[in-house]
Amino acid sequence: xxxxxxxxxxxxxxxPTRITTQATLAGAYADIHGWGIKTLTVTGxxxxxxxxxxxxxxxxxxxxxxxxxxxxxxxxxxxxxxRDPNDLQMLVSDKHHGYTWVAAPKAFTLRRHKSxxxxxxxxxxxxxxxxPEDFAVIPDPIMDAINNPRIRRDAASKHLQDQKTTLQExxxxxxxxxxxxxxxFGPITDYLQGINDTIAGYIDVITGFVDATLGPILAVAxxxxxxxxxxxxxxxxxTTLAQKVKGAVMRLCSAWNDIRxxxxxxxxxxxxxxxxxxxxxxASNCSSTGGGSAPSAYRSTKTNTVEAVRQAQATPPATPTVxxxxxxxxxxxxxxxxxxxxxxxxxxxxxxxxxxxxxxAA
Numbered sequence: 001x002x003x004x005x006x007x008x009x010x011x012x013x014x015x016p017t018r019i020t021t022q023a024t025l026a027g028a029y030a031d032i033h034g035w036g037i038k039t040l041t042v043t044g045x046x047x048x049x050x051x052x053x054x055x056x057x058x059x060x061x062x063x064x065x066x067x068x069x070x071x072x073x074x075x076x077x078x079x080x081x082x083r084d085p086n087d088l089q090m091l092v093s094d095k096h097h098g099y100t101w102v103a104a105p106k107a108f109t110l111r112r113h114k115s116x117x118x119x120x121x122x123x124x125x126x127x128x129x130x131x132p133e134d135f136a137v138i139p140d141p142i143m144d145a146i147n148n149p150r151i152r153r154d155a156a157s158k159h160l161q162d163q164k165t166t167l168q169e170x171x172x173x174x175x176x177x178x179x180x181x182x183x184x185f186g187p188i189t190d191y192l193q194g195i196n197d198t199i200a201g202y203i204d205v206i207t208g209f210v211d212a213t214l215g216p217i218l219a220v221a222x223x224x225x226x227x228x229x230x231x232x233x234x235x236x237x238x239t240t241l242a243q244k245v246k247g248a249v250m251r252l253c254s255a256w257n258d259i260r261x262x263x264x265x266x267x268x269x270x271x272x273x274x275x276x277x278x279x280x281x282x283a284s285n286c287s288s289t290g291g292g293s294a295p296s297a298y299r300s301t302k303t304n305t306v307e308a309v310r311q312a313q314a315t316p317p318a319t320p321t322v323x324x325x326x327x328x329x330x331x332x333x334x335x336x337x338x339x340x341x342x343x344x345x346x347x348x349x350x351x352x353x354x355x356x357x358x359x360x361a362a
Contacts, residue, residue, distance in 0.1 A: 002066040008044035011339040038128040060120040155206040156266030186348035194355035220320040326357025
């Protein structure tokens with residue numbers, strides 16, 4: 001923050017409008033497009049050199065550095081760091097009149113005059129972007145979740161735990177309609193409940209661990225939930241099922257689809273392997289002349305890079321297992337229900353293969 005040691009000699013505030021007036025055959029016509037960019041110009045000096053209240057020459061240099069140079073330096077630094085430079089705001093305040101603006105320094109002018117050769121006169125020009133209230137940040141949890149991976153994972157973790165509770169409640173619904181479902185498809189109820197229990201186990205591991213080694217677990221969880229969703233959609237093709245039973249199956253499908261979408265949208269980036277190119281290799285042969293990566297962080301410390309990276313990698317929290325029969329059943333139920341007229345006769349067997357063939361060993 002810089003406070004002018006002496007009140008400005010002049011303060012010019014301009015509030016233009018975007019009006020263009022044209023001479024037409026019918027007379028003057030004005031195109032009016034609202035307000036223009038407000039500007040503020042401040043002129044004055046910082047006092048005499050060697051003044052007991054402050055060296056005017058030194059204050060002049062400090063003023064230029066703090067108000068003009070530092071603003072543009074910080075914006076350039078934020079761009080290099082891939083941060084939004086608009087997060088940096090300059091506030092210009094006139095305490096005497098109670099005005100405060102969010103401003104951008106546009107020009108700095110040094111003026112010397114023979115009438116006062118020992119004074120450094122200045123002219124500061126600002127474009128006024130608005131008042132601080134215009135830039136107030138209103139909390140938006142949805143946008144925060146979209147833009148911030150950590151917030152998105154935290155919100156998704158809570159939602160998956162809620163869905164885990166939902167699956168347990170839906171297992172109770174399956175018990176209520178066990179007779180009707182087993183009569184239509186064979187002994188499928190126990191296997192659907194087993195699939196739900198397996199999904200719940202995957203949810204516990206996924207929501208309690210965040211690392212690139214989670215990738216294989218996420219891939220199996222996605223395939224498992226997709227296969228369960230496909231089985232539910234195929235079950236709905238049965239014409240003998242009562243509407244109340246179909247309603248229970250539809251609630252199951254909704255929960256499975258919700259879990260699948262949450263896994264894909266919140267943790268998809270974890271399926272990618274991390275890049276260690278900057279750590280292992282540092283700058284490339286040409287980047288020293290054209291920008292690019294900095295030298296490896298391990299070079300100056302003479303650290304064994306391979307060992308350091310190996311220690312940094314976490315151990316996978318669990319090992320997913322998918323049997324050959326489960327893979328075959330997942331592929332078999334991956335059909336478009338629209339192209340089917342009735343559910344497959346071996347749907348219960350596929351549910352059994354998936355329920356018994358997909359596991360997660362700690």
